[in-house]
Amino acid sequence: MTQVEPPPVAPAPQEEQPQEPRQRRVLPRSPRQLLGAARGGIGRVLGSDAALGARRVVVRGARAVGPVLAPVTRFGWVALAITIAALVVGIALEWVELVTIAFAGAVLLLIAVVYVIGRTMYRIELDLAYTRVVVGERALGRIEIHSASSRPLMPATIEVPVGSAVAAFHLPRMQPRDVHEDVFAIPTSRRAVLRVGPVRSVKGDPLGLLRRQVRWTEPVELFVHPRTVQLDETAPGLIRDLEGITTRDLTNSDIAFHALRDYVAGDDRRYIHWKSSARTGQLMVRQFEQTRRSVLALGLSTNPDDYGHPDEFETAISVLGSLGLQAIRDEMDVVVRTSRRSLPAMNGKRLLDGLSGIDWSPRHERLIGLAATMGREHAGASVVMLHVGAGVDVATVRRATSLLPSQARILVLQSIVGTKARVQPLGTATLAQLPSLAELPRIVRAVSEQ
Structure with missing residues (x-):
């Protein structure tokens, strides 16, 4: 007996699950974004507390290393990069010439360190003859440098910023309690507010690899006033208004006469209008419009x-x-x-x-x-x-x-x-x-x- 197989049953349609929108990954582009991504990665790996501690270590390290690297100039960074690159490539390729260049660069950097190392002790006073001058007038400044060290101080350069320019002075070798004085002229060819100072001492090597500067004073402002002329005192009718501006506010005493009113107890008798009082048979006083200062x-x-x-x-x-x-x-x-x-x-x-x-x-x-x-x-x-x-x-x-x-x-x-x-x-x-x-x-x- 032939059995009839039941027709195949189609599988029940499954409900489509809503797909979550695919988040687009944005890659950091700026250094600040890279630093933020790095912090986030550290936080996911180490945890928030560990990431916070690592961040503090990095910040403290940057604060400690910053003053040490501050004297390095742009030319110094270039020389340092060339020295390191020459050393690495020279050792990798066994190129003696590059190793020699790296050695010479290291010697120059060490010599530069000798020039800027050491502590300087000065007491510097900045004084301007006048803090306000007119365009074209002579403006003079003076710096007085006192040696505040118990040992001789090596020669240095003293710089005084004046606006966008810088006045530089050579400071010779100073013995303890020595005093050095310099006078400088400030150009006043145009109207301006010039920021003079702060005075700073500068130590550096002849090649300009390192430059160490120390600030000693606060800046001083020099006002270069515009030219003016004296006007005649007999011709101030243009800018002087002795009577001021009259207003609609009434007062008992002023300059601008307005009207008459009945006398009230307490009024000043100086303002009684006697002719009107005689005509009306009762006391009348003057009333004024209040004026304002010009x-x-x-x-x-x-x-x-x-x-x-x-x-x-x-x-x-x-x-x-x-x-x-x-x-x-x-x-x-x-x-x-x-x-x-x-x-x-x-x-x-x-x-x-x-x-x-x-x-x-x-x-x-x-x-x-x-x-x-x-x-x-x-x-x-x-x-x-x-x-x-x-x-x-x-x-x-x-x-x-x-x-x-x-x-x-x-x-x-x-x-x-x-x-x-x-x-x-x-x-x-x-x-x-x-x-x-x-x-x-x-x-x-x-x-x-x-």
Whole structure:
């Protein structure tokens, strides 16, 4: 009997398991990433505590070895690498010449170590004749070196950084308690804030393989102020406002007369208006509008696009400094704003110190942005002066002055190389063009007479 085999049963479909997204392995590319990966590997192998201990050992080792390797110059590292490479290749290839080169390199490095080894003991004083000078004035510095060792000191080199330059002096062999003095001149051909110092002693070999330097003093700042001119005291009508700015706040005593009101017990009888009192039959007193102290706001554009020549920028700074000093002498409140920041103007010294460090940059705001900032920050100014160069046209000046406080007297001083000094009205403002700082007193007199 034939048996019929049952048809094969198809296997039940298995549910597909959701596959986890495959994480992409990112290889470290920078040294910092490599160091982080190495730390992670150490942590997985040794554990977090062991990895932390290994890290501390590495950091301590780097701190200990760092001062030892600090005197090695770039040329010294190259010489050391050549010496090691010549030694390894010479031994591997049995090349006597390379071994000889390696031996010579090792001898030179040992000789360099002899030059820089040893402790030096000095007491050095850095003194500047003046810490503030005007552009072009003579600035002198002096260093006085005392031997503070009980043994003779070998010759060395003394370096005094002055800005981006370095003044170097040869220090001869010094006996105990010897004193050596040097005087140096500091160039002041341009306005700047120079960092003088710190004074450091330098010991090195003739080939420049090693260079060991020790710092002995703190740096000192030298302010090279811009040139300024003295303005006539009889022509301050431009920058002095004796009556200040009147406000809508009423007071019983001030300068700006406003109205009359009935007498109240306690009022000062000096302000009784007798004619009105006789006409009305009751006492009447004067009432005034309160005035505020005059504020001179000085604005300087520090964007090079607003100037046609670097000399125009320096002239604008000198003009601003001259006007600011005159206002401070007149005991006015002065505020100074550049395209980047505000400058201190509590006194003449702080003002000129701030002007010494001003620099321009294409990233700074131009005249329009400067005017908008001043109009927002100094809305109560009574006089506003803007300083620009030949890179600004008349239309831009008009637009900038429209952003300034409406009650203020506005003057735009434009420094243009090779032009003739002139003053012209520009709506509610005044535009003054001058080629140099020497023309400023005449410009101020002309504006004051308008």
